[in-house]
Amino acid sequence: MEPFLKTERRGAIVVATLNRPEQRNAISEPTHSEEIRDFCATVTRDPSIRAIVLTGEGKAFCAGGNVKHMRDKEGMFAGSPFEIRNSYRTGIQLIPAALYELEVPVVAAINGHAIGAGLDLACMCDIRIASDNALFAESFVKLGIVPGDGGAWLLPRVVGMARASQMTLTGEMLNSAKALEFGLVSEVTTPEKLMGRAMEIAESIAANPxxxxxxxxxxxxxxxxxxxxxxxxxxxxxxxxxxxxxxxxxxxxxxxxxxxxxxxxx
Incomplete structure (x- = not known):
């Protein structure tokens, strides 16, 4: 099976792509989190890498967790409350820990839905730009759960407490224009120009020591x-x-x- 995180080196920049388009790039297996953690460790050891562009394959950036697995109590959602707690701590929570410690700047090119853990993943990046067809939601409460991956810490630091509270407690969807108004993203562009613009920003970063x-x-x-x-x-x-x-x-x-x-x- 192909890796969940597909990477491509372009000079001093690495393009990292979430690569499960048939699942809308949902983060649902421990190996997904481990790949992202290991990628961060590899980048940290390579001083010639000066910037990263993170995006999603297909029509979604990242749809968060696998809702079918939630229904069927499979994967990270299986077992007793103690086992589920441990699955979060040793699984998806590896991602915010790794990305927060990563010193290489990360530009998120949000090409589609960024929902739940997918929105939080975008918030772990340093710069976020979006396609004008992207949608955003801190949607955990819609499923009767809470942000389990650090979203309650990340989102207020991006959009402020009032807007983070509105997004978290309603779970409502934002379009790209509202995301720009909220400061969740810094730019909105067309789908065709998204990666080109993300690369321009990454190249501007990578031009510096x-x-x-x-x-x-x-x-x-x-x-x-x-x-x-x-x-x-x-x-x-x-x-x-x-x-x-x-x-x-x-x-x-x-x-x-x-x-x-x-x-x-x-």
Whole structure:
């Protein structure tokens, strides 16, 4: 069977595609979560990767969990309450843990439905752009369950508590225009232009030294929960490291000499 997460290297960018279009790219097996976790670990070890584009194969970005498995008490929904709790902790919750720790910037190209865990997956990315036919819903309550993958932590940090509460407690669907209004996505484009625009953003990120974008992303993530004083201290430490990299010196020389920089990822 083909991998759930299909990857393609394009220079300093990796395009990662959820690859179960017949299931609307639902995350329903432990191996799906493990593939995403392992992908994040592989990317972390490769300093030449400077950006990721995450999208879905077919008409959906990610439809969340498999509702038929919920009905039939199969897969991650099988067993006692203790067993289901453990399935979440050792399964789908691997994804937010891995993506939150990943320092390489991730651009989500939301090509269709992003529902439940699929919406939360989009919220784990740094930048989200959407096709104008995309639909979004934090729909767990519609099925009588709650966000089990960190959505209650992720969504308020993207759209604010009031809008996150509205989305979570109603479970209602948003179209791409409303998602843009809510700040859930930063851009909306046509289906035909979506991947091209996502690649443009990724290329703009990848044009910068990888050490700088990785550490800048870490500061943005940590800054959501830290007080100013410890964040300033962390920023000073990261800045000291950055000043001693080859790519910083190359960037400065290129700027002063008005020539393109040639980065070596160290």
């Amino acid at each position: 990888g050490h700088a974008t990785r550490m800048a992303k870490r500061l943005l993530r940590e800054g959501q929960d830290m007080k100013l004083a410890p964040l300033l201290e962390m920023s000073a430490a990261y800045q000291a490291l950055a000043h001693h990299t080859h790519d910083h010196h190359e960037a400065v020389e290129a700027f002063l000499n008005k020539r393109p920089a040639e980065f070596k990822d160290h």
